[in-house]
Amino acid sequence: MSDALLNALAEALAGLVTAVETSDEDILDPDTAVEWLEGTGHVLAGLGAADRQALDGLFRAAAMRRPPGAGREELLLVSAGFGLDEDTHLAAVDAVADHARRYADTVRGADPATPVPACPGWTLGDLTHHLGTVHGWAEHLVTARPATRVRAGDLALDPPGDPSSYRAWFAARAEGFAAAARTADPEAPVWSPGADPHVRHYPRHVLAETVVHLADAEIALTGTARPIDPGTAADALDHFLTTAPYIPWIAEPLAHLDRDGAVLSLVARDSGVTWTLVLGAGGFAWSRGGGGTEPTARVTADAGELLLLLHRRYAADDPRFTLTGDRDLLDDWLAATAL
Known part of the structure; x- marks a missing residue:
């Protein structure tokens, strides 16, 4: 990929992020804006240190190509907003x-x-x-x-x-x-x-x-x-979902659930993070954010409680959890992913 294309992509992404962050509520619903940026941030957080550093440099270079003023200052905040300058x-x-x-x-x-x-x-x-x-x-x-x-x-x-x-x-x-x-x-x-x-x-x-x-x-x-720190719990939950397909005693039961197309939503009420799990194709896919699809089942609790639910430290009928939709889907998931 050429340097020109990398610079153009970085400038376009930084500009889009800035536009979302500074949009008036009448133009873009704040909850939608948060969901978009949270999903983007999660993708960028998965980059290795070298790539994060390179992207940080591209964002800053894009900002410095703007004339001095509010536009440049807003672009300079993009890297920090996504934590690209953190180790x-x-x-x-x-x-x-x-x-x-x-x-x-x-x-x-x-x-x-x-x-x-x-x-x-x-x-x-x-x-x-x-x-x-x-x-x-x-x-x-x-x-x-x-x-x-x-x-x-x-x-x-x-x-x-x-x-x-x-x-x-x-x-x-x-x-x-x-x-x-x-x-x-x-x-x-x-x-x-x-x-x-x-x-x-x-x-x-x-x-x-x-x-x-x-x-x-x-x-x-x-x-x-x-209580578990929401950010720590969210990272541990991400790690579990990322690693689960590589654990044979989880991957095999999931492959035989016969719930293709079912959507399980995990909503952290303390941080607002949502994990969307879509079953199918012999396993599941997951993403941060609502995914734009009405879930088959939704579980709401603090992020740490959701982590402990997935690890079966708390039962699904514990009053910590608010459940809506198809309870059988949650039970099937927990049975298949028992460690």
Whole structure:
């Protein structure tokens, strides 16, 4: 693709975004504007660091080609509005480290034999051992960057024999992963169990695991999970939907649901984000935004509650959720995607 075409596309997109943002309410409904821009932002957020940096430069160059004034200043805000000037890899690593510390604080002093209702048959010690294994496995992957699958069981992660020592071992594994991921090149290739075979996959993967298992520990110890940051929950939900087609025990049941054309809508009332899932073609497609189609079933809750619903930590008939439309579709989806 020529530089001229890239510059033209960037200028056209920046101009369109600015027009949407500055439109009068009588011309463009604000909710529609938010949906359009939120969908565009989600697509751009999926770019790698190098591409985000390149697009940031193209947007800024397009702005500087305008004469000084309000038009130039509005275009200069486009990159920041989409977060293109942020380091999403390091932000994810920081979020992993924060949630790992919160997990360690949550289980401090707790009996490792405490049952974990969200993970039938597991104790709090089992949960901590599992999460420490996830962090240690991911540290190996971002450091060694193997091209083929490595199972956690093949690694010498040296867990202690006494479950009362699992918390300290977990904390060390979490610190090791954060340190390794923070210095790793997010664009470096590495095997991954999903759609993105790069180092940048792993902070998002480990963050999603840690957020959900932190909720598991909270539910085990207090009966309920603390609210999850809407942005963190949304990213973890994105990650789950992106990775699900690559997980055989999810992809196969979904392929046999026989609900082609059915639309499941997940609406986050705390952030306004909507996920639209369209079943068919032996699986499903998903996007951020309403999709312009009336859903077969709609579920409304906070983003963190939706995340825990998809992971079956909360039941669909929990009063946290508002359900409309075909309840059987939601039940079929949850049954097919059980981890």
